[in-house]
Amino acid sequence: xxxxxxxxxxxxxxxxxxxxxxxxxxxxxxxxxxxxxxxxxxxxxxxxxxxxxxxxxxxxxxxxxxxxxxxxxxxxxxxxxxxxxxxxxxxxxxxxxxxxxxxxxxxxxxxxxxxxxxxxxxxxxxxxxxxxxxxxxxxxxxxxxxxxxxxxxxxxxxxxxxxxxxxxxxxxxxxxxxxxxxxxxxxxxxxxxxxxxxxxxxxxxxxxxxxxxxxxxxxxxxxxxxxxxxxxxxxxxxxxxxxxxxxxxxxxxxxxxxxxxxxxxxxxxxxxxxxxxxxxxxxxxxxxxxxxxxxxxxxxxxxxxxxxxxxxxxxxxxxxxxxxxxxxxxxxxxxxxxxxxxxxxxxxxxxxxxxxxxxxxxxxxxxxxxxxxxxxxxxxxxxxxxxxxxxxxxxxxxxxxxxxxxxxxxxxxxxxxxxxxxxxxxxxxxxxxxxxxxxxxxxxxxxxxxxxxxxxxxxxxxxxxx
Amino acid sequence: xxxxxxxxxxxxxxxxxxxxxxxxxxxxxxxxxxxxxxxxxxxxxxxxxxxxxxxxxxxxxxxxxxxxxxxxxxxxxxxxxxxxxxxxxxxxxxxxxxxxxxxxxxxxxxxxxxxxxxxxxxxxxxxxxxxxxxxxxxxxxxxxxxxxxxxxxxxxxxxxxxxxxxxxxxxxxxxxxxxxxxxxxxxxxxxxxxxxxxxxxxxxxxxxxxxxxxxxxxxxxxxxxxxxxxxxxxxxxxxxxxxxxxxxxxxxxxxxxxxxxxxxxxxxxxxxxxxxxxxxxxxxxxxxxxxxxxxxxxxxxxxxxxxxxxxxxxxxxxxxxxxxxxxxxxxxxxxxxxxxxxxxxxxxxxxxxxxxxxxxxxxxxxxxxxxxxxxxxxxxxxxxxxxxxxxxxxxxxxxxxxxxxxxxxxxxxxxxxxxxxxxxxxxxxxxxxxxxxxxxxxxxxxxxxxxxxxxxxxxxxxxxxx
Numbered sequence: 001x002x003x004x005x006x007x008x009x010x011x012x013x014x015x016x017x018x019x020x021x022x023x024x025x026x027x028x029x030x031x032x033x034x035x036x037x038x039x040x041x042x043x044x045x046x047x048x049x050x051x052x053x054x055x056x057x058x059x060x061x062x063x064x065x066x067x068x069x070x071x072x073x074x075x076x077x078x079x080x081x082x083x084x085x086x087x088x089x090x091x092x093x094x095x096x097x098x099x100x101x102x103x104x105x106x107x108x109x110x111x112x113x114x115x116x117x118x119x120x121x122x123x124x125x126x127x128x129x130x131x132x133x134x135x136x137x138x139x140x141x142x143x144x145x146x147x148x149x150x151x152x153x154x155x156x157x158x159x160x161x162x163x164x165x166x167x168x169x170x171x172x173x174x175x176x177x178x179x180x181x182x183x184x185x186x187x188x189x190x191x192x193x194x195x196x197x198x199x200x201x202x203x204x205x206x207x208x209x210x211x212x213x214x215x216x217x218x219x220x221x222x223x224x225x226x227x228x229x230x231x232x233x234x235x236x237x238x239x240x241x242x243x244x245x246x247x248x249x250x251x252x253x254x255x256x257x258x259x260x261x262x263x264x265x266x267x268x269x270x271x272x273x274x275x276x277x278x279x280x281x282x283x284x285x286x287x288x289x290x291x292x293x294x295x296x297x298x299x300x301x302x303x304x305x306x307x308x309x310x311x312x313x314x315x316x317x318x319x320x321x322x323x324x325x326x327x328x329x330x331x332x333x334x335x336x337x338x339x340x341x342x343x344x345x346x347x348x349x350x351x352x353x354x355x356x357x358x359x360x361x362x363x364x365x366x367x368x369x370x371x372x373x374x375x376x377x378x379x380x381x382x383x384x385x386x387x388x389x390x391x392x393x394x395x396x397x398x399x400x401x402x403x404x405x406x407x408x409x410x411x412x413x414x415x416x417x418x419x420x421x422x423x424x425x426x427x428x429x430x431x432x433x434x435x436x437x438x439x440x441x442x443x444x445x446x447x448x449x450x451x452x453x454x455x456x457x458x459x460x461x462x463x464x465x466x
Numbered sequence: 467x468x469x470x471x472x473x474x475x476x477x478x479x480x481x482x483x484x485x486x487x488x489x490x491x492x493x494x495x496x497x498x499x500x501x502x503x504x505x506x507x508x509x510x511x512x513x514x515x516x517x518x519x520x521x522x523x524x525x526x527x528x529x530x531x532x533x534x535x536x537x538x539x540x541x542x543x544x545x546x547x548x549x550x551x552x553x554x555x556x557x558x559x560x561x562x563x564x565x566x567x568x569x570x571x572x573x574x575x576x577x578x579x580x581x582x583x584x585x586x587x588x589x590x591x592x593x594x595x596x597x598x599x600x601x602x603x604x605x606x607x608x609x610x611x612x613x614x615x616x617x618x619x620x621x622x623x624x625x626x627x628x629x630x631x632x633x634x635x636x637x638x639x640x641x642x643x644x645x646x647x648x649x650x651x652x653x654x655x656x657x658x659x660x661x662x663x664x665x666x667x668x669x670x671x672x673x674x675x676x677x678x679x680x681x682x683x684x685x686x687x688x689x690x691x692x693x694x695x696x697x698x699x700x701x702x703x704x705x706x707x708x709x710x711x712x713x714x715x716x717x718x719x720x721x722x723x724x725x726x727x728x729x730x731x732x733x734x735x736x737x738x739x740x741x742x743x744x745x746x747x748x749x750x751x752x753x754x755x756x757x758x759x760x761x762x763x764x765x766x767x768x769x770x771x772x773x774x775x776x777x778x779x780x781x782x783x784x785x786x787x788x789x790x791x792x793x794x795x796x797x798x799x800x801x802x803x804x805x806x807x808x809x810x811x812x813x814x815x816x817x818x819x820x821x822x823x824x825x826x827x828x829x830x831x832x833x834x835x836x837x838x839x840x841x842x843x844x845x846x847x848x849x850x851x852x853x854x855x856x857x858x859x860x861x862x863x864x865x866x867x868x869x870x871x872x873x874x875x876x877x878x879x880x881x882x883x884x885x886x887x888x889x890x891x892x893x894x895x896x897x898x899x900x901x902x903x904x905x906x907x908x909x910x911x912x913x914x915x916x917x918x919x920x921x922x923x924x925x926x927x928x929x930x931x932x
Contacts (some may be wrong), residue, residue: 034783095785102681102790160783187687201686205784214748215568218898219771220667220869221653223799224763225743227753230772230794231707238704241697277691282680287693287824297690305685306696307787308778313795317500317626318671318832319561320797320870321773321898324568328696329779331786333689358751366784403686404786432684432787 004147005455008138009391012447019134019447020117020440022052024110026092026126027119033069033093033160042069042156045092049154050074056137058152064172066164069093069156073175076136077149084457085149087178087417089407090129090185091158094121095432102434115440122438124431128184128424129154131443135450147458151178158185158405161203161367166410173415180380180457181411184446186401186423187431189270191442194388194449196381197421199400200408201302202334202371204343208351209327210236211360216312217322226322227358230311233326236361239354240304240330245288247304247332249350255338259300267295270399280428299400303333329366333402340368369406372419380418383456387422390456391449422453470613471921474604475857478913485600485913486583486906488518490576492558492592493585499535499559499626508535508622511558515620516540522603524618530638532630535559535622539641542602543615550923551615553644553883555873556595556651557624560587561898568900581906588904590897594650594890595620597909601916613924617644624651624871627669627833632876639881646846646923647877650912652867652889653897655736657908660854660915662847663887665866666874667768668800668837670809674817674829675793676702682778683788692788693824696777699792702827705820706770706796711754713770713798715816721803725766733761736865746894765866769799795832799870806834835872838885846884849922853888856922857915888919 012019031045032038046063053061053074061074072092077085097107097120105111110119117127132152139146153176155165169176188195212229213222242248259267272295277286288297297303307330312323332343348363355361374381376398388396401421411419424446430436478485497511498504512529515538519527524540538558543551563573563586571577576585583593598618605612619642621631635642654661678695679688708714725733738761743752754763763769773796778789798809814829821827840847842864854862867887877885890912896902 034781034785036782096779096781203786205786212747212749215896215901216899217747218869219769219773219797220799220867221893222743222747222764223769223771223868224767225738225752225754225760226747226749227751228772230775231703233775234700234703234772237697237700272691277688281678281683281688281692283678283692283824284826285693285824286691288691294691298688301690303685303689305689305694305788306700306777306792307685307785308780308789309696309699309792310776310780311772312774313562314774314776314793315500315562316502318795318797319500319773319898320669320671322771323774326772326775327780329784331685331784333686358749358753360750401686402689403684427687430681432785433682435681 004139004143005451007142008451009448011138011142012134012451013444016444023127023130026130027110027121028108030108031093031156032096033157035096039069042093046070046072046156049092053133053152056133057140066168068164071156071168072154073152075151076146078145079147079149083148084179084460085151085177086454086457087151087153087176087181088132089181089183089411090132090154091125091156092129092154093156093159094124095159097434104435116437117440118435118437120436122436123425123429124436125158125185127438127443128446131184131424131446131450134447135454138447138451139454147455151176161205161369162406163367165407169410169414176415178417181415181417181419182453183405183408183419183421184424185405186403186421187425187427187429188423189427192394194392194394194396195399195423196376196384196396197401197423198376198381198398199373200371201402201404202338202340203331203367203369203404203406204334204340204347205331205366206344206347206363207327207329207366208361208363209325211325213322213324216324219320219322222322227356228322229359230323230326232356232359233311233328236351236354237306237328244290249346251346252343255342256302257336259296264296267300267400268293270397271295272298299402300335302335302338305331307331333404334371336371336373338371340370344368369404370409372408372412374412374419378418379460380420383460384420384422384453387449387453387456391452392445422449470605470609471917473608474917475914477604477608478600478917479910482910489593489596492596493576493587494574496574497559497622498562499623501562505535508559512536512538512622515558519599519618522599523606532634534630537622537634538620539618541617542612544611545613545615549614550645550926551617551643552920552923553617553619553642553647554598555647555649555877556598556620557591557622558595558620559622559625560590561625563900570901582903583906584901584903586902588902589891589895590902591624591651593904593909594912597650597890597912597916600913601920604913604917605920613921617642627671627835628872629833631873632880635876635880642881644883647881647883647885648919649871649874649885649887650890651871652869652887653891653893653895654889655893658860660858660860660862661865661889662842662850662862663867663889664842664847664864665839666837667868667870668804668806669797669833669835669870669872670800670806670813671797671832672810672813672829673793673795673832674827675791677791677826679788679790682790685786685788688788693822694788695825696789696792698822698825699777699794702817702820703772703794710756715812717812718809721805722768723802725762730762733766733866734759736863737761738764765868766801768801768804771797773797799868800837802837802839804837806836810834835870836875838874838878840878840885844884845926846886849926850886850888850919853915853919853922857918858911888915
C-alpha cells in the first residue's frame with residue numbers, strides 16, 4: 001500500500017461521522033422512481049448528489065435529462081490520460097416504503113440503532129454508491145489526487161428496470177468512456193465473507209388483469225352463475241406452476257444454459273442451508289425445485305414469483321361482492337441465455353390460452369432486464385479481489401447473484417468493458433422490505449476497500465486494456 | 467279500496483317531491499356500519515330517522531343502544547288493540563362506497579338522473595325503508611289514523627350481518643310484539659314483475675391469511691426457494707372448487723335440502739337466460755353447476771365466492787418482492803338446511819388440511835346468517851300479493867332470493883310471526899356496487915303499495931293470528 005491510500009483511509013475514518021450525516025441528507029429524500037407522484041423528489045435527490053459532487057471538486061457535474069428520471073454525471077480526470085479510468089455506476093432511486101408496510105420508524109428519516117442505519121435506500125443503493133463518492137473525496141482531501149481517473153454515472157430508474165439508461169449510454173459513449181466499470185449494489189452473507197458477483201439474473205415483469213362483470217356484483221344476486229374474476233385469476237396463476245414447483249409455461253426453460261459440474265462445485269463453496277434460509281427469512285420451510293440446491297435455486301435458476309395480487313374488498317369488515325376485476329404482478333428472474341422478451345411472449349401466449357371464456361384477460365409487460373455473466377479471471381476482477389483482501393480484511397468469493405441489475409448487461413455489451421460488482425451490502429439488510437438497514441461498519445470498510453481498489457487499478461499493466 | 471287509502475295515495479303523489487328531498491338528507495349520511503371510523507355517521511343516521519319519526523307523530527321513538535350500532539324504534543298504535551300490528555323492519559346502514567371504486571358522482575351526495583336517484587343506500591335500504599315511513603305519514607296526514615298499528619325497527623348493522631339484532635329482539639319481545647313483519651329490502655326483475663321473496667340464502671363469511679416469511683423479501687435473493695404466500699393462497703383457493711364448479715369442501719352439500727320437481731317448476735316461472743344474465747352483468751359467459759338452471763344457481767343453491775384478495779404490491783410500477791402475506795375474504799351463500807357454523811368448521815378444517823408446511827394459515831369467521839324459507843300460502847303473504855295488484859298495478863310472483871337478510875330467520879324463529887318480504891327494488895339497481903340507484907317511480911309505487919297493504923292487513927280475519 002502507498003502512503004496515499006493510507007492517508008485516504010485515515011481520513012475516511014476520521015470523518016466517518018460526517019460522511020454518515022451527509023448520507024442521511026440523501027436518505028431523507030423519498031426518491032421513489034416507480035411512483036409518478038414522487039417525480040419531484042426523485043429530481044431533488046439527483047440535484048442533491050450533483051451539488052455534493054461539485055462541492056468535492058468534481059468537474060463537469062451535470063444532472064442530465066432522459067425520457068424519465070435524470071442521470072447524475074460527474075468526473076475527476078486529474079490522474080491523466082496515461083492512467084486507467086474507472087466508471088462508477090450507482091442509483092439514487094428507491095422502491096416504495098410506507099409505515100403501514102411494517103416499518104418500525106419513518107423509512108425516510110434515518111435512525112441509527114445497534115450500529116445500523118435504518119432507512120429506505122440505506123443499503124440499496126444510496127449507502128453503497130456514496131462509498132465511492134467518499135473514497136474519491138478521501139484521496140482529493142489528502143493527496144489532492146486519486147491514483148486513477150474516476151467518472152460517476154448515478155441513475156434514478158434502477159428500481160423500475162432502467163428503461164432509459166441503455167439509450168443514455170448509447171448517446172454518451174464518448175463521455176462515459178472508461179476502462180472498467182464498478183458497481184456496488186449487491187451483498188455478501190457475512191462481513192467475513194465478501195463476495196464479488198460475476199453473474200446476475202435478468203427479469204421479465206408483467207401485470208395481468210382478469211375482468212368478469214362490468215362492475216362489482218352483489219354476491220347474493222349473481223353468485224353461483226358468475227365466474228368470480230378472483231377465482232379465474234387463481235385458476236390461471238395455479239396453472240403457471242407444476243406440482244414439482246417448476247414453471248409450467250411452455251418453452252420457459254428452453255434457453256437455460258445447464259449448470260456444469262464445475263459451476264455447481266463453485267456454487268457449493270457458498271452453501272445456503274435449510275436452517276440458514278429459515279433463520280434469515282422466517283419461513284417455516286424452504287420450497288422449490290428439488291433437483292437443485294437452495295443456493296442454486298436462488299441464484300442460478302430462473303423463477304416466477306407473484307409480487308402482488310388484488311381483487312375486490314380488502315378493507316375492514318365483510319363486503320358481499322363479486323369483484324369486477326382481479327389482478328396480479330408477476331416477475332420472472334431469468335438466467336443465461338433466456339431472453340426477457342421471448343419469456344414475455346411465452347407467458348402472454350400461455351396465460352391467454354388457459355383463460356376460460358367466462359372472463360377476459362389482459363397481459364401487459366412492465367419491465368425487462370437481460371441476465372449477465374462476466375468471466376471472473378479478468379485482471380480487473382482479480383484486482384477487486386486484492387482490494388478486498390487489503391481494504392476489507394477478508395478474501396472474497398466469486399458468486400452468482402440472484403437479483404437483477406439490468407444495466408450490467410448493457411455496460412458489458414455497449415461499452416465492452418469489464419463490469420466488477422463489488423457489493424458492500426449484507427444479505428439480510430432487508431432491501432426492498434420494511435426496516436431496510438445498513439451497517440455503519442460495512443459502510444466504513446466499503447470506503448476503505450474502494451480506496452484500495454483505485455490504487456490496485458492504477459497498478460494494472462496499461463496494455464491489458466484494448 | 468276505501469276512501470282512506472285513496473286519500474293517502476293522493477297525498478303521497480302530491481308530496482312525492484318533498485319525500486325525495488327528505489330521503490336525500492338520509493342518503494347524505496355515510497352510515498357505513500363496517501368501518502369503525504364511521505361509527506359517528508352511523509349514529510347520526512339513527513338520530514336523523516328518530517327525529518323524523520317524532521316529527522310525523524310516532525310515539526315512543528327511541529334510539530336504542532346495542533353492543534354495536536343503535537336500533538331506531540318508533541310506533542303508532544292508534545288503530546287500537548282490536549286491529550293487527552305490523553312490524554316494519556329496515557336498515558339505515560350501508561356498504562362502503564368510494565369514488566375510486568368507479569362512482570360517477572359522489573356516493574353520498576344524491577343526484578337525480580333519468581328518473582333515478584344515484585346514491586349509496588338509495589335502494590339498499592334507505593329508499594325502501596323510507597317507503598313505509600311515508601305510507602304511515604300519508605294516512606296520518608289525511609285520515610289522522612292508519613288502518614292497523616305500526617311499529618318500526620330500523621337497525622344499523624344489516625350490512626355486517628346484524629351481530630346484535632338477535633339479542634336485541636330477544637330482550638325486547640314485548641315491545642316488538644306484532645302479528646306480521648314486513649321487510650322491504652329485496653328486488654324484482656322489472657317494474658311489471660313485482661316479487662314477494664319467500665326464501666333467502668344464509669351466509670358464512672370468512673377471512674383467511676397465509677403467512678410465509680416474516681417480512682417481504684427481495685425476490686432476487688430469495689426467489690426460487692421461498693414458497694410465495696400469494697402462490698400458496700392461489701393453491702389453497704384453487705382446491706376449494708371442483709372442475710365442474712361445485713364446491714370441494716368435504717361435507718359442504720350434506721345438509722342441502724334437494725329441490726323438488728314442484729319447486730323447480732315454480733322457479734322456472736321466473737327464468738333467467740344466458741343472454742339476460744350477460745346483459746345485466748357484462749360477463750362474457752355464465753358459469754356454475756350445469757345440473758341447475760341459472761335462476762336456481764343464483765337463488766336456490768349454495769355458493770362460495772371470493773369477495774376480496776390481497777397480497778404484496780398493487781400500486782403503480784413494479785416492485786420485486788416476495789410478499790410476506792396473502793389474504794382473501796370468502797363468503798358462502800347457504801340454503802336450507804345448511805348451518806353457517808357447521809360450514810365454517812368445514813371450511814376451516816379443509817383449508818388447514820390443504821395448507822402446505824411451507825407457509826402458515828389463519829382462518830377467521832367474520833359473520834354468519836341463517837338461511838330462511840317462509841310458506842307462501844299464509845294469509846299475510848296472500849294479502850301482500852293483493853296489495854301489489856291494487857297498489858302497484860301488477861300481480862306478483864313468489865320467488866327465492868339469492869341474497870341474505872339474516873334477521874328474517876330471527877324474526878321467524880323468535881317472534882313466531884310471518885315475515886313478508888315485499889321488495890321494492892329493481893334487480894339492476896346496482897346495490898353494493900358503484901353507482902347504486904333507485905327509480906323514483908318505484909319509490910312512488912312502493913309507497914302506494916305499502917298504503918294498500920296496511921288496508922289489506924286490517925281486513926284479515928283477526929282469528930288468523932294465534
